[in-house]
Amino acid sequence: MSRILVLLPLLAGCSFAPQYLNRDIHLVAVIPTFNDTTDLDAPKVVWPLVEDAVGGRGYRSVPRSTIQDFYAKNRFGIADEIRMYRWDQLAKEWNCDALLYSKVEEYGRPLLLDAVVKVRLELVDGRTGETVWTGEGRANAGEEDDSLLGGITASLPHLAHRACARAAAGLPLPGFDPRGAKK
Numbered sequence: 711m712s713r714i715l716v717l718l719p720l721l722a723g724c725s726f727a728p729q730y731l732n733r734d735i736h737l738v739a740v741i742p743t744f745n746d747t748t749d750l751d752a753p754k755v756v757w758p759l760v761e762d763a764v765g766g767r768g769y770r771s772v773p774r775s776t777i778q779d780f781y782a783k784n785r786f787g788i789a790d791e792i793r794m795y796r797w798d799q800l801a802k803e804w805n806c807d808a809l810l811y812s813k814v815e816e817y818g819r820p821l822l823l824d825a826v827v828k829v830r831l832e833l834v835d836g837r838t839g840e841t842v843w844t845g846e847g848r849a850n851a852g853e854e855d856d857s858l859l860g861g862i863t864a865s866l867p868h869l870a871h872r873a874c875a876r877a878a879a880g881l882p883l884p885g886f887d888p889r890g891a892k893k
Contacts, residue, residue: 735807735835735842736884739772739800740764742781742789744813752817753789755870756829760812763878770884772804780804801836808842809834812877816848817866825851827869831877847876 740761743753761771780803786792792800797809816828826848833843849872 734885735833736770737772737806738764738769738808738810738833739777739804739806739836740774740810741792741800741812742777744789744811746813746815747817749814749817752814752870755867756812756814756817756827756874759867759871759874760810760829760831760878763874764810764881766875767878767881768884769881772806776804797834797836797839806836808836812874814870817870825866825869827866827873829870829873829877831881833881843881845877845880847873847878849873849876 740757743757743760745753758774761774764771780786781792784791795803800809801807811832811834813830813832814827815830816826819825828848829846831843831845831847832841834840835842849869851869
């Protein structure tokens with residue numbers, strides 16, 4: 711018992727902050743959305759929504775045209791092809807602090823009446839390649855309206871917007887200093 715009491719003052723001074731708190735990330739490259747669904751339009755809908763959600767958290771993002779030009783120059787047709795490049799090559803190419811990968815895991819009406827969208831985000835430090843934050847968001851048509859028509863008429867882009875906002879809600883603010891002072 712006395713050993714515990716001796717250790718308590720030492721532990722009180724320790725900081726157990728999440729790993730992303732000591733990052734100086736301001737400029738993020740939002741990588742085109744990976745698609746794990748059968749809907750070919752899902753990435754086209756989700757990518758700009760992820761960009762908006764990241765901007766809403768205060769980050770600056772690499773212009774979409776810059777990323778699209780890189781895709782065209784390398785003759786990429788789908789987001790999965792960018793996996794051929796390492797994170798450090800992409801961060802150097804776009805001169806960014808971090809890369810934000812997004813993936814659509816669910817998009818559509820699997821049971822005809824249950825429209826659902828699920829998005830997963832992963833923030834990777836452009837200097838170390840370390841995943842410093844992940845988030846997930848899911849939106850279901852039945853959340854807003856429990857009536858039968860609510861599930862049928864729910865707009866997938868609207869659900870995608872909610873799923874992206876939920877996924878990005880825990881994204882740390884840019885340049886956050888663990889000591890509490892803004893940079």
